[in-house]
Amino acid sequence: MLKNLLPEKIDHRYNFAFIDEGAKREIRRSLLKAVAIPGHQVPFASRELPIARGWGTGGLQITMSVIGPADVLKVIDQGCDGSVNAVNLRKFLVKTTGVKTTFDSSAASIIQSRHRIPEVNLREDQICVLQVPLPEPLRMVEPREVETRRMHAEQNYSRMWVYIYEDIVQNGLISLAAGYPVRVNRHYIMNPSPIPKWDIGKLNNSENLTLLGAGREKRVYAVPPYTEVEPMEFDDYPFTKEDFSGLCCSRCGSTDVFLDEIYNESSGEKYYVCSDSGFCDQTIKQKEGQDE
Amino acid sequence: MNNKKPIIEVRNLSRIYGEGCSLCGKNTGPEYETNVCPECGTVTALKSISFDLYPGEILGIVGESGSGKSTLLQCLYFDQNPVSGEAYLSEYEEGKYNLLNLPKSKKRYIRNHLMGMVYQNPVQGLRLNITAGANVAEKLLDADVYHFQNIRNRIKELLERTEIPLLYMDTLPRKLSGGMQQRIQIAKALANNPPVLFLDEVTSGLDVSVQARVLDLIKLLQDESNISIIVVSHDMGVIRLLTDRTLVLKNGHLIEGGVTDQILEDPQHAYTQLLVHSTL
Numbered sequence: 001m002l003k004n005l006l007p008e009k010i011d012h013r014y015n016f017a018f019i020d021e022g023a024k025r026e027i028r029r030s031l032l033k034a035v036a037i038p039g040h041q042v043p044f045a046s047r048e049l050p051i052a053r054g055w056g057t058g059g060l061q062i063t064m065s066v067i068g069p070a071d072v073l074k075v076i077d078q079g080c081d082g083s084v085n086a087v088n089l090r091k092f093l094v095k096t097t098g099v100k101t102t103f104d105s106s107a108a109s110i111i112q113s114r115h116r117i118p119e120v121n122l123r124e125d126q127i128c129v130l131q132v133p134l135p136e137p138l139r140m141v142e143p144r145e146v147e148t149r150r151m152h153a154e155q156n157y158s159r160m161w162v163y164i165y166e167d168i169v170q171n172g173l174i175s176l177a178a179g180y181p182v183r184v185n186r187h188y189i190m191n192p193s194p195i196p197k198w199d200i201g202k203l204n205n206s207e208n209l210t211l212l213g214a215g216r217e218k219r220v221y222a223v224p225p226y227t228e229v230e231p232m233e234f235d236d237y238p239f240t241k242e243d244f245s246g247l248c249c250s251r252c253g254s255t256d257v258f259l260d261e262i263y264n265e266s267s268g269e270k271y272y273v274c275s276d277s278g279f280c281d282q283t284i285k286q287k288e289g290q291d292e
Numbered sequence: 293m294n295n296k297k298p299i300i301e302v303r304n305l306s307r308i309y310g311e312g313c314s315l316c317g318k319n320t321g322p323e324y325e326t327n328v329c330p331e332c333g334t335v336t337a338l339k340s341i342s343f344d345l346y347p348g349e350i351l352g353i354v355g356e357s358g359s360g361k362s363t364l365l366q367c368l369y370f371d372q373n374p375v376s377g378e379a380y381l382s383e384y385e386e387g388k389y390n391l392l393n394l395p396k397s398k399k400r401y402i403r404n405h406l407m408g409m410v411y412q413n414p415v416q417g418l419r420l421n422i423t424a425g426a427n428v429a430e431k432l433l434d435a436d437v438y439h440f441q442n443i444r445n446r447i448k449e450l451l452e453r454t455e456i457p458l459l460y461m462d463t464l465p466r467k468l469s470g471g472m473q474q475r476i477q478i479a480k481a482l483a484n485n486p487p488v489l490f491l492d493e494v495t496s497g498l499d500v501s502v503q504a505r506v507l508d509l510i511k512l513l514q515d516e517s518n519i520s521i522i523v524v525s526h527d528m529g530v531i532r533l534l535t536d537r538t539l540v541l542k543n544g545h546l547i548e549g550g551v552t553d554q555i556l557e558d559p560q561h562a563y564t565q566l567l568v569h570s571t572l
Contacts, residue, residue, distance in 0.1 A: 154396055154397055154400060155397070156400065158430050158433040158434040159430065161429075161430075161433040161438070162422060162426050162429055162430045162433060165426055165429045165433070165440065165443065166422060166423060166426050168440055169423070169425065169426070169462055170462075234438055234439060234440040235438050235439040235440075236439050236440050236441050236442075237440050
């Protein structure tokens with residue numbers, strides 16, 4: 001049955017999705033626990049892979065352990081389908097699974113992403129896998145793992161609040177940008193991976209399951225569907241997203257999307273394009289369809 | 293005063309450091325001039341201490357070094373776990389629960405919302421790598437105040453009250469003098485208006501003029517609010533000035549207790565007599 005579904009380009013010297021079935025089961029068990037305790041970091045035995053730890057191995061192992069032959073895969077790196085990290089991981093996954101891939105976020109069943117969540121809202125039948133470099137949000141205020149675990153267990157987060165307090169005192173605003181700490185299900189404080197503040201709102205009460213993996217730090221955690229995710233904020237210093245008002249994408253013309261600033265060195269000109277390349281392409285395609 | 297219900301009731305509080313053996317109780321105490329058991333080397337820091345603290349009262353605890361004064365405060369502030377005993381706080385669930393058996397999260401709640409502590413050494417009570425204001429803010433954030441401007445205003449109020457120039461609000465405590473650090477600790481302890489305050493050797497190490505101002509502040513606090521304070525000190529002058537009642541500890545045992553004037557003027561126990569007469 002499995003063989004019939006697989007295309008021929010798959011490399012049969014390896015197990016389906018590279019890692020062995022025992023390893024997959026172990027990671028799935030950790031993921032089940034992670035889903036059961038939203039935002040809680042669950043240890044797992046990070047496997048040796050043909051890419052170095054710290055280059056997306058956490059996300060990769062999650063994808064490998066949940067992917068099946070019928071899945072449709074999308075891999076992105078900072079919103080882009082075509083950058084090095086995305087291309088390498090996609091090729092590796094295709095070679096060992098033979099699954100179909102897509103650039104269209106709404107057509108994918110599994111989206112592995114580095115540091116962005118797609119612009120379009122994901123659905124219940126989709127899984128978003130995020131690669132995480134440093135899973136512990138309290139690490140910047142407390143270097144000891146024993147202590148940070150105790151702080152999580154007791155919800156003792158005042159030192160994280162003090163960090164934000166001092167940030168405002170020193171900078172006049174909250175200077176935390178990528179990986180803004182969030183409170184999941186009114187309990188654990190979680191590092192949402194270095195996604196921009198723009199994407200934080202997409203985690204809140206999202207329809208899809210979000211799985212986060214840190215291969216080097218050997219931790220997985222999850223935000224189940226319809227879970228409350230709130231950024232840490234003072235009552236009088238509310239959380240704000242990046243401001244792109246008055247700007248639009250120079251390719252597709254979209255406003256209200258996360259934009260990358262591009263600087264043309266020879267002309268000294270600045271222009272903006274969608275960070276989510278798949279979304280940008282889709283928008284252009286739709287507009288062309290309307291024109292015809 | 294005794295017709296009032298005590299705010300804190302402590303019963304048979306014991307704390308030992310070490311394994312303990314059957315002879316520990318028999319071989320230690322003031323009669324033996326030691327709290328180290330000769331059989332097993334266990335230190336009996338506190339042996340069945342019982343006392344009450346009444347609302348609005350300042351209670352003094354005196355004794356020589358190693359008599360268990362600081363251990364007693366730290367047990368009540370949940371820094372240390374006593375081996376046995378009970379403590380009830382009337383402000384928490386009307387004193388129905390033994391604080392020492394509560395889960396950690398409840399202990400943290402009580403500590404953050406209902407107690408304040410000033411340690412003998414500012415290093416224990418403050419984080420030296422965050423600013424003075426942030427140290428006070430931490431206590432407020434612990435007590436669930438999440439409004440930045442309200443926190444700032446409260447810090448200013450407390451610094452003014454403890455006579456710390458506002459210009460030091462955003463300075464690291466390690467750049468401040470010992471006396472200043474001690475006053476930041478007091479500001480931090482008072483941040484959430486706790487009904488109970490623990491002061492451990494609050495004036496030792498300060499110069500005389502600063503000492504006088506800190507003592508004035510404590511007196512003022514008691515006059516203004518109905519705060520109950522336990523003052524630990526080896527300085528009989530501080531005890532005489534501040535406290536209404538005094539307990540005398542020796543080798544982990546409570547050897548005498550009563551109205552401060554009576555303890556100072558007419559000490560009963562031989563050790564208390566020694567203590568009172570050796571101060572000049």
